[in-house]
Every structure is written in structure tokens, then in C-alpha cells.
Amino acid sequence: MSDNPIREAIAEAIRDNPTILFMKGTPDAPACGFSARTVAALQTLDAPFAAVDILPDPRIRQELSAISNWPTIPQLFVGGELVGGCDIVLEMLDSGELAEALGVEQPDDVEDGAAAAPAPAQPAPLGIENRLS
Template sequence: MSDATSRIEQLVKAKPVVLFMKGTQLFPQCGFSSRAIAILDRVGADYDTVDVLQDQEIRQGIKEYSDWPTIPQLYVNGEFVGGSDIMMEMYESGELQQLVSGEAQA
């Protein structure tokens, strides 16, 4: 296991809901990351963010870790959920609210 992989593993398990994004929660650096933050805020999630722009190893490593080519990436309870488009679909169907509220109570 590479150093980046073990660091990512620790990050996704550190909190029930973790978003790997470009920028920070208060200052997203791309539209997709901004949309992901807005969705998580709308569902009232308690979450951590990881700014991939601050660490190139994490930026590349997260794509390999999830086998998903784009950022942002959402993890709930250590499991990869998807990017902002999937988050939006899950939000619109009510599935994301259930997933996040279920994990917050676990």
C-alpha cells in the first residue's frame, strides 16, 4: 500500500462523511465542489473536507483509490458514494438524506 493510499484510507475512516474537493468548505475552487458543499449543507450533514489542491499525492491518489476519475468525491462511512452529479441525483430522490442521517446516527 502506498503512502498516499494509507493516508486516504485514514481520511475516509476519520469521520462518517468526508468530501474530497478542490478548495475548502468556505472557499470551493470549482463549481462541482461548490455544488457538493451546497448539497451536503442542504441535507444538514456533519462532514469533513479534504482540499486536494493542497496535496498532489492525494489529488492523484484519490482517483486511483476510488477508481473514479473526477473530483469531488464523497465517502460515507468509509465507502465511496460518487461525485457531484451522483450526489445531486441521490439528493433529488431523497436517498442522500437517508444515507447521511443514517450514518450520523450510527
């Protein structure tokens, strides 16, 4: 058993979920604009993803940043690798790289800043229980 259960739970969530977003709030109720825009980018691509709210326990953010070596939230992981935060995700959405990384088709109507506004209703993201506290 790990002497750092929160870090181990985060690492396990990253390993076990093909696409996982660590964010402030939930996909249905983001608690910051950066998290909202990142969720909208994923929803624009109709990409399934798991999400973890980092707000309930400050240790989650601390351990996540130690694992990823990335200081800001949100953080998107695909295939166990850090993709980046909001700005990188939006750039990748605009260029088509995000769709490619996620293995989904890029919609024809994705334009600059398409994820800046909330996306229309999409299927709900995969849910995982936040057992990190």
C-alpha cells in the same frame, strides 16, 4: 508503516470520518463549481462532514483516484464507501437517497437543483487537518 504514506493517510481519513468530501478548495472557499454544488447539497441537509482539499498536492488526487477508482473530483464517501461525484450527489439529494444515506431528515423544500445555488449559512463542516502532503 506503509510504503505509500499519502495513500495510507487518505484511506485512514475515509475510515475515520463517517462522511468525508474530497474536493477542490474548502467548504468555505470551493475552487470549482462542482465542489461548491456538492458542499451546498450537504449543507442543505445540515449534514456534518469532513473535507479535504486535494489541490495542495497533485499526489492526493492521484492516490485518491487509485483508491476509489473514480477519476473526477469531488468525491463523497459515506461510511467508508464512495457515494460518487457532484452529479450523483445532486441526483441523490433530489430523490431523498442522500438524506437516507447520511441518516438525516430530508427537508420539505428540497427541489430539483436545490444545491445548484449556494446554500444559506449552515453550521461549519467538521474540519480535519489535511496531512496528506
